[in-house]
Amino acid sequence: MPDVPDVSAEWYRRIVGAAAELPAPLQALAAVATDAVLIGYLAAFVLLWWRARSRPVPVSARALAAPVVTVLAYAVSETAKGWKEVDRPCRLVPAAPPIAPCPEVGDWSFPSNHAAVGGAVAVAVLWSAVRLGLAVLVVAAAAAESRVVVGVHFPHDVVAGFLLGALVAAALPTIARMAETTVTRLRSRPAGRLVLGAGPAEPATLPIPRR
Template sequence: MLFPVPEAAPFSFPTGIAVPGALPRATEDLEVDGVPDVSAELYRAVLDGANAAPGWLGDFAVFFTEAGVVALGLLLVFGWWRARGEDSRAMAAALLAPVITILAYAISEVAKLVIEQDRPCRAVPGARPLAECPGVGDWSFPSNHSTIAGAAAMAVFMCRRGKLGVTALCLGALVAFSRVVVGAHYPHDVLVGFLLGVAVVGGALDLVARRTADLVERYRPHPLLGRVLGHGPAGTENPAGASDDDTQVLVATPASVATANEDTTHLSATHPDTARLDTAPTRPIPRFPHGGHGPGGRPSMPPPPHGPSPAPGQARRH
């Protein structure tokens, strides 16, 4: 070999200098046992973006993740208030919405105890959550917050369809996503939790409301429960204590009699044609059987014969 060739030495760019066209450096291993790799990578990407955002935005995310659930609860209360003037089925759905939401939460809590997936704020290397990481034993999958948000949002949507229902669903989805932003859950935690709440309420609320609408209709006339159940649509309410067949017993009192006499006098003055009406009270005519005795022991008179009475002094011809 005429000319010596120097041995090639490895070359690396200095850390922190961006070189166009250069491949990114390998990041730390994000593999977590029992967690999809894509979910762990999305979690780390969202959390890094949240840490890079302005401080006030991170503080708002921490506030919103709790306040959003409260806002959905207030929408449920608003739905109950509006249902007081609607039919029995709507009121039954408004009353059962919180109950079925709690049922969805209970299902998610049981799933947590069975699966026992650790929180990403402890399992993912380099994670810096915005909110305080829950303690050991407070498992991650599925997200309870997301389950409650999905159930409450779906309940509002079924009770208050239209713009309010769509707004509730969007609000519930944002609450679920905020759990990833603050670093408390993986993306698949909140997705499964949200869909669980929507499925439980969507499958049970309408069915149970139809079966309990009769109870609402029965107890709406109650003087105490009627304040909670409302009077229903305008023109269909029943007075408190009225029977189902709308039969009312009228009891005459001195005040009602005096009022009736005043109304009769006013009617006679304004309408002269009614003056001919005989308003004097009548007494029933006593009736006695043939051969019986009337008052005072006097024998009762037999009924008069049919036909014209004979003239005085003339006998009736047979």
């Protein structure tokens, strides 16, 4: 197969072959979960935003930049697909029937957009909340692998996509610093405070006793 490493094609056959032997309920669950994980990523962003409402401006800026770098990672991944135009394994490897419906012709395989989004979300969340980010990283890695399990991507598609997303999200601190002035200005207004929060509470000032 052109543009597909032999080892990746062989792994695909083995993984999809094993998935074909799973009970039907597990196959159905995998087909749903591989896309439903996107809701989990959205929930992680909402949690970051909520926590950042009572945090300093740099923390709030990073929380707001997380979905921005994720969208950017998706755009870069989608652009990269057009450079190679590699067809989906569910058409290139007909001997291994997929669990999920095969995407339409022209919806190219390399790299995986789902994996790129997952890699970007994991790194973006890690910049703001390490423990939450590690949890998201595990989920994102499993979700990326599921794209192979359901038969719509080769293994090298998801590895490349995940690394691409993570690389794009590595720029989050730079983007966040550029947004700090805007966050500060918005927090100075009632409508902005309603959305972004007022930041950390001011420490109480104790009266100085008279002598």
